[in-house]
Amino acid sequence: MNQISGFLHWLVDVPLPARGRREPLEPRFRKKRSANAVVTTTCEFLRFGVRQEWVPVDVGMQLSNEKHLVYLPRGYQAGEDGQFRTIQASELKFTVSDEGIAWLPPDEVDRVVLGTTRARDRFLVGLLWVTGMRIGEALGLRREDMHLLSNSRTLGCSIAGPHVHVRRRINTNGALAKSPVSRAIPVTELAVGLYVDYVHERDDVAVLSPEAWTSDMVFVSLFRGSIGRAMTYSAVKDMFDRLACRVGLVVRPHMLRHSAATEWIRSGEPRDVVSALLGHQSPSSLALYLHITDGEMRTAVENVAARRELAGVR
Structure with a gap:
């Protein structure tokens, strides 16, 4: 496990090789999110190796720990009795903040x-x-x-x-x-x-x-x-x-x-039409595209305040 942990840190600490013939002005490094993805893939391969008896069972047992999901990810089904709230979660990863989905007006x-x-x-x-x-x-x-x-x-x-x-x-x-x-x-x-x-x-x-x-x-x-x-x-x-x-x-x-x-x-297009245009297999995938601007949030707050004022409620 120490070797995999070292590999995780190596992925972000060592500069990436230069692209093409031109040397970059500044060294480039992987982001922590990318390093997490590489190590996750590596761990999944090791788990596959355990099932194929290529890798010792005790190595596979160290790759993850049980975790109880208090807050469920969007679209995740916990089961009728909540039986799927307990999952096997990897401990070998960086904590990264959710930067949201970037888009352009x-x-x-x-x-x-x-x-x-x-x-x-x-x-x-x-x-x-x-x-x-x-x-x-x-x-x-x-x-x-x-x-x-x-x-x-x-x-x-x-x-x-x-x-x-x-x-x-x-x-x-x-x-x-x-x-x-x-x-x-x-x-x-x-x-x-x-x-x-x-x-x-x-x-x-x-x-x-x-x-x-x-x-x-x-x-x-x-x-x-x-x-x-x-x-x-x-x-x-x-x-x-x-x-x-x-x-x-x-x-x-x-x-x-x-x-x-x-x-x-x-523009008010039906959600199922938008999903079809994007080639989504699940309607829940559309939630990623509900970008709310600062102006829209301010408008919502001001609209409620105006209605409360008209009703004489502070």
Whole structure:
């Protein structure tokens, strides 16, 4: 156990290796939340080893202790008699605060879209914002998934209006749709226009590098590395890091998913519709997107105070 505890601290104390050829100005370190995830996975593998008789039983018994849940996590079912309130909880982890789910209001999303310098990047940002899809789903899109005409019957699709199909596949870039259930997500004229601009940009690159159109993947490398290769998670992260510095905002792909969901909910769209758009398997997953602003909380307090004043109650 001392070795695993040492490994946990090593994960946050030792700087991460530099990415690419450029040396970072300052060393980068893992966050405690990331270290917890690594050690949790390690412990689960050791428990699997106990079941397979690769690891001594006494080692597995030290990996966790019984814990009684006084406050239940959202969506957790304790059982009719509370029999599931006692769980096996890991003691090998850092205590981290819940920072909440980061998201962007519409005006900041506009800043991000306008901050892009290439049509491909602009389309990627716009697509994530319009559809709320996960970055893995976007990077796994094929050209055959882009049904952007008002009528797609010629493509063998009966869904009306422009939309994109999200399907779980094995992709060369490692992108993977989280849900095994395929779904079609409607898109707006904005997304269609951004895609047309991106197609023109890809055509321009293909004049000098025909490889730009070799891949059937929607998002491919056009400006560095192997032209035409499907974009990877690391390439998208680098793109978003540059974009964040350019617009002066913290922005990551998943923040656009949360932003889209938040706007749908605030616009009064039915919860089951929003869940379907996001590809959720459980309605309780939607609770993460109920972002309340300081202004909304102040309005609630002032509204109650005004009603109490009218009723003559202090």
